[in-house]
Amino acid sequence: MSMFGDSLDAAVHKAFTRPAPKGAPAQMRYLVRQMKGTRAVAQLLRVSQRTVERYVKDQIKKPRPDLAARLEGEVKKRWQPQVRARARRTAATTGGIVIDTRARIGYTAPVGTTDEGRLRHLTVALPPPYAARLFDAREQGAGDQQLQQIAAEALKEVYFQDSGRRAGSLEEVRFTDIEHLEFGL
Structure with missing residues (x-):
């Protein structure tokens, strides 16, 4: 289970304009239409x-629970690709x-500085170049x-260094023991 990858995917899924098919028969019909045949869907879902x-x-x-999870994952992976691409493009260029x-x-x-790692709850808007890096890395299977x-570098620049206005001598940000993580577009 990928915490960062799943959070990025969930952020993009919030941009959907219509809900994905819910029931197993509807999901299966959608996959058959997308993959142009039952044989390809059968191989995909094993x-x-x-x-x-x-x-x-x-x-x-x-369906049984393992098949239901695979089916839902494959449908969401293919649902509204143009909306998904537009949301990523907007986040990577302007938003x-x-x-x-x-x-x-x-x-x-x-x-002499207070560099001790401590539990922090941060909500920070990251600039488009970091959104682009995150989405590109996710697409390449990172x-x-x-x-x-990548998120640690973004927090270093935006939160700690305030885009170059302070703390210029920071070398590296340690981002560990993640309790909660959520991305939003």
Whole structure:
């Protein structure tokens, strides 16, 4: 489970203009239309082609929990791709992204400063270049560690250094023990 990746995806899902299909038969019909056939959907979901056909015809309505999770994930991954792309593009070019987190945040700085990591609850608007970096890294399959590093760099610049107006001698921000993380567009 990817905390950063899932939070970025949830932020983009809030931009949807219509709700995704809810029931298993409707979700299965949507995937069959998207993938142009039951065989491809069966391979994707690791079920038989006959099972997919039975969902499409409403002969089965309630999938087992593991199949329900895979089905919902695949539908959300493909739902409204143009809306998703527009939301990412807007965040990466003009809007930026907001990070709301409760985590242990500290920094490396010269001797004599209060660099101890402490639990902080921050809600910070990150500029568009950091939103672009986060979305690009997510698209390229970056893991939580890499996304966490990008977010730490963004917090260093925006929160601690106030876009270059203070704390110019900070070297590195430590962003650990994350209790809560949420992104918003």
